[in-house]
Amino acid sequence: MAVGERAVGRFRELVDDDPREFRIHGAVYTDPEVFVAEMARIFERSWVYVGHDSELPAAGDYKTVVVGTQPLILTRHEDGEIYCLYNRCRHRGAVVCRQERGHSNFFRCRYHNWVYANNGDLIGMSQSTGYPDDFDRSGYGLVRAPALAAYRGLLFVRLAEQGPSLAEHLAPARRYIDWWLGRSPVEEVELVLPPHRYEYPGNWKLQVENGYDGYHGNYVHLSWQRVLQLSRESTVEEIQRYRQSGAARGLANGHGLLERPGSLNPNASWTARMMQRYPEYAEAMRGRFSEEQLVAISARRNIFIFPNLYLFDTHIRVIMPKAADRTEVQLYVYALKGVPEVINEGRFRGHERFYGPAGFGAPDDIEVFTEVQTGVHATGHGWNLLNRGQHRERIEEGEWVGHTTDEAPQRSLYRHWRRMMAEA
């Protein structure tokens, strides 16, 4: 949908990039016109995460996704390549696939029986004498998305014809993605299906802002901290001290992360603990990485890739906006390849304990999203503050680096959001 020029001018005003008091207007969460523009100007223009290589292991595998408002099919063709096709019959517009995922070498439109190969080619038309002899089928295949690209198994599409390459888009976050994969000594992950799914009556950016927010943990997750104390894993005091360590980083292109310090001390990092407990894991990791790399890999991070992807230690998180006040989130837990099975099972059980719609932590986060969504309808002041730590952040190698509880990554999010919403 086209967005008028007047509206685009107004979007610029919704982010106040003041050097001392960075703030955003509540309309970014509530205004349906903002939402429509976000779909058109961000989700249908930017690189958007759509899946992982391991979801389509064999020729014929497919999954359907929605990017912005557009239905798409990702397929693995017999040539081994992955194709991203618009899920829209070239005849009169019906979807050609209704399943979420499956296996098929072709897609048959159910309306008038046109048939497409899973690379999009039109290979069959019913009662074809109704079309002239020189009808050129090659011009009527399912349309391919303008750009599909992968980085280390992560698949992204871009629905705009023009734009930066995936490498350019990911560049500021690339080393963090590499380190995230490095907990596997073969640097590969495999998704465990089906994913956790939850939805909440609130805006999608509330999930983005929260995933690397180091400020809320001692309040929203006090309940979780008490559970850990009950199980004698940590005291509340120890957890709260840990939560002061590390950094919050705002990156270019809207990316950002929350980071805890890396360490080869088994008491101070999960990776080091697993290496101590499982000598075969330690051997594989030391065989692959230098000491310096191991320290970087062992830092625990929540990495956000603009606009819809988070890389967590247990899962790949996909944020799917549905309306200004409705969002679905999918958590794809993954196995680290090349590690003892017991390590992955421990990760799976640890994930279930905190995450998902009945975990001991994530539902508390979702609860506060609904509280913000309700509160920002009060327009008395109208602005939310994202200025925490602005006075103490530093710029290092093009990153805004703040204290772990600071809002540096959120500021990066909205700087890029404004660029995409208000600039050509």
Place this chain on the structure above:
Amino acid sequence: MGTAATLGAEEAERFLFAEARLLDERRFDEWEALFTDDGVYLVPIDPAKEPSRSISIIYDDRRRLGERVFRQMKTPVLDQNPPSRTIRFVSNVEVAPDAADGIATVRCHQLIAEMRPGGPGQAGLNAPRWFAARCEYRLRRTDGGLKIAAKKVVFLNSDLPHYNLSFIP
């Protein structure tokens, strides 16, 4: 008192109704005590998957079940504050004798109506939700009466997105 192999439909029903009442009345510690020490509570996403190698909505051993109840009753949770009101309907009870280990398998359907009350205009509150589920219990006779060795709750929409399911389905 018969053996588990002779568990009658009526006794099974009485047990399930009493269990539903404990949950509806939020007497979670008494509910937890219905489980055997090796009891398992499972709410799968895909019931065909082996839970240890996949991801479930809930996959609690007895220890984690204890944490779940502790969290609800003794910690400052947000997701159950205000708490859910629930009304559970239990029906289609079938008992399949299972001679092994003094265990009987009981299948039933449950419909859980749930809502959290709150002030006007509060997103997420004041919205009744309905959950239809196929349930399977493995019950064991012990000196302390019938106990739950395993409870599995498979929602009709187990693989669709859910808002907060922290009310203990």
